[in-house]
Amino acid sequence: MPRAIWSGPVSFGLVNIPVSLYPATKSRSVSFRQLHAEDNTPINYAKVCPADEKILSSEEIVKGFEFEKGRFVVMEDRDFEAVTVRKGRAIEIIDFVNLAEIDPIYYQKSYYLAPQDTSLNAFRLLVEAMTRQNKAALAKFSLREKQHMAVLRPREGALLLETLYYHDEVRSAKDLDMPAAEEELDRRELELAEGLVEKMTAAFDLERYRDEYRDELLQVIERKIAGKEITVPKLAPLAPVVDIMDALKKSIARQESGEEAPRRRKRVS
Numbered sequence: 001m002p003r004a005i006w007s008g009p010v011s012f013g014l015v016n017i018p019v020s021l022y023p024a025t026k027s028r029s030v031s032f033r034q035l036h037a038e039d040n041t042p043i044n045y046a047k048v049c050p051a052d053e054k055i056l057s058s059e060e061i062v063k064g065f066e067f068e069k070g071r072f073v074v075m076e077d078r079d080f081e082a083v084t085v086r087k088g089r090a091i092e093i094i095d096f097v098n099l100a101e102i103d104p105i106y107y108q109k110s111y112y113l114a115p116q117d118t119s120l121n122a123f124r125l126l127v128e129a130m131t132r133q134n135k136a137a138l139a140k141f142s143l144r145e146k147q148h149m150a151v152l153r154p155r156e157g158a159l160l161l162e163t164l165y166y167h168d169e170v171r172s173a174k175d176l177d178m179p180a181a182e183e184e185l186d187r188r189e190l191e192l193a194e195g196l197v198e199k200m201t202a203a204f205d206l207e208r209y210r211d212e213y214r215d216e217l218l219q220v221i222e223r224k225i226a227g228k229e230i231t232v233p234k235l236a237p238l239a240p241v242v243d244i245m246d247a248l249k250k251s252i253a254r255q256e257s258g259e260e261a262p263r264r265r266k267r268v269s
Contacts, residue, residue, distance in 0.1 A: 006143055009161075010152075011114065012093035014150045017126060019091070021143075024110035024160060030217055080145065081114070091141040091150070091161070099153055106164045113159040115150065127154045133172040192248035197254040 006021035010222070034043045046055045064072035115123030130137065130153070137152040139161075149164040223230060241247050 005111075006092065007116070008089045008141075010093065010123075010139075011090045012126070012137070015088065015122065015126075017115045017122045018116040019123065019159075021161065022112045022114060022118060024112045028211065030214055030221075082159045089142075091139050091152075093139045093152070094135070095138045096130070096135040097138055097151075098134070099151070102136070102151060105170055106167075107151075108163040108165055111163075112155075113161050121158075126196055127157065127159060130154050140225065158232075164211045186245075189248065190254065192245065196248055196251050196255070199252055 002022045004020035004022055007019070009016040009018050011017075036043060038176060047061065049056055063075045065075060066072050139150045139152055141148055141150060149166060150161050151164060152159045152161050153161075220230060
């Protein structure tokens with residue numbers, strides 16, 4: 001069971017429900033240590049002042065905000081304590097919304113909220129009311145010296161809390177340097193593209209997929225540990241699409257025949 005990283009109440013109206021916050025995800029990435037190439041000794045990281053090349057202890061380091069190039073204002077603990085919004089110890093529900101109205105681009109990180117022993121009944125009431133109304137809750141709370149926006153929604157009897165980016169933290173696609181469309185799409189190509197999308201449509205089920213890179217990387221590591229020779233395969237380059245109509249027709253034919261399209265470049269023997 002994961003360890004709670006925050007405890008406090010969920011509040012809506014005059015109701016306060018004590019809860020605990022737990023990580024909802026875990027990283028499965030393969031991690032590596034940096035070693036000294038000469039003797040394979042793990043490297044330690046030191047914080048060094050470039051002015052005098054002195055290694056600093058944590059007591060010698062302060063936080064500074066660069067308000068002009070090369071000019072800093074030093075922030076002390078009491079300065080952060082002066083920000084009153086940090087002192088809120090509750091997940092404050094602001095509004096209830098329809099989940100479908102939230103653009104997924106705003107989602108940041110997922111956590112679970114579980115009731116404490118004294119709040120089980122009130123917690124169940126909130127979850128059941130939200131489930132019956134098919135609503136999610138927009139909330140604010142403070143965690144790790146930052147005020148977060150979050151959305152709460154029922155999941156498996158608990159509440160899933162997903163922190164959100166603020167609106168001004170999300171870039172607009174309009175800011176991209178995209179080439180302007182100079183002509184209309186070909187109707188036949190569009191119909192074929194729609195047909196291919198329909199043929200490739202499946203029920204959403206992430207259990208069908210694996211991190212293939214991680215699996216192969218772990219196999220390489222196991223072969224290295226066993227002292228086996230590692231060979232690097234040659235990969236055929238991806239060919240650019242010259243005739244999109246022909247590529248769409250062949251893709252649809254592949255789907256209709258049940259032949260799975262290659263997900264990556266084939267190895268060249």
